[in-house]
Amino acid sequence: MRKVFVIGLDCAEPTLVFDQWRAHLPNLSRLMAGGTYGELTSTIPAITVPAWASMLSSRDPGQLGCYGFRNRADYTYENMTIATARMIKVDRVWDILSRLGKRVIVAAVPQTYPVRPVNGYMISCFLTPSTQSQYTYPAELKGEIEALIPGEYMVDVPQFRTDNKEHLLQQIYEMADQQHQVVKYLLSTKPWDFFMHVDMGVDRIHHGFWKFFDPRHPLYEPGNPYENAIRDYYIYLDGQIGEWLQWLDDDTVVLVVSDHGAKPMMGGIAFNEWLKQEGYLHLEYQPEGIVPLEKCEVDWDRTLAWGSGGYYARLFLNVKGREPNGIIDPADYERVRDELRDKIAAITDPQGVNLGSVAFKPEEIYQEVNGIAPDLIVYFGNLSWRSVGSLGLNRIHTFENDTGPDDANHAQEGLYILFDPKAHGQGPGPRRHVTDIAPTILELMGVPIPSGMQGQPFGP
């Protein structure tokens, strides 16, 4: 029976691995040459939460009822909940495998905090509040990790939106080193049939260092000292992956996956500022300086819509009978939503060139819409522009990020590499979808695919 070893690289960008830096990545290149690889389409929104949960459950964000890191808890204007593992009510592959007696190891996979029992071992993810929390299953594993790691085990890089690049780089490497120790320790001491680990450092280094290497970025300066920072980190990880691969036998299939890709961030659209200028959002008084919407006095009795910032935008309508001070008659809901969708599609860059922004209606892109979805999910300029939620900029386009320096946005296409030591791969393969990964893992392991999974399994 085959085993599966999944290497998750959060945010790994296919053009960098498959083309630009392939010659520098001997281990990933070997998996590509002997296996099948291609683009892996992310969820909408193309963001860590919910993309990994979607990948491992084969359900779309609407079915999961999880539309980002923060979700509306109810129809009030302020109550938001952080998406934890508790939000995921459906099985992920390790739940299914555990019930069938397969031994699993799940390490640092997003949305696994708080940990739940599995038939094996689990270490929770970057959303773990602190190492004071119980971040392992079983609880004793935490002691083993603490004995292994000198200093404190890092669940994430503490602050990746910083101008202190030297410190950030050092933290990213320290986290990678720690996780490398943990993976090697698990490989050498624990039995398993399914093993998955996710590295968050790729995402952190993309957001922190993208402008230093990509000539397309507006702030790129040739010859800067961090020109090779991201490339060197990929090379470093490739070396670690090479060590892990030495532990695997010929019955183990290797999958390398990313939850989304990355691209240069060309700027930000001040979404609430735009809604205000277009007459959809009204404030009691103008804020002084640049202020998040939550800290502004919104005149809800006159406000039709508000939005939130992030790599994508979420738009919420103020609907009569739904929101506390709702003013849009339910009979006008679709008309207002379509009007906003058209206006969003017409937004231009500072030179007046159309950005090609798209606003998605949840019910048009998901099989079900559970929980409280945004009324529109917006990609500005195919994710080349982010959404800025703050008010007080007095203009639509901004080149400063209100949550700290950030050079990259997410791209819709991540990557996959599937390598089976006993089968010849196709080399470059077709584009797959993140929801195809869970059924692929189950099929490789000879486990029936439960009905309700959205994706299709694929082979080497």
Ligand SMILES: [Zn+2]
């Ligand atoms: Zn991610």
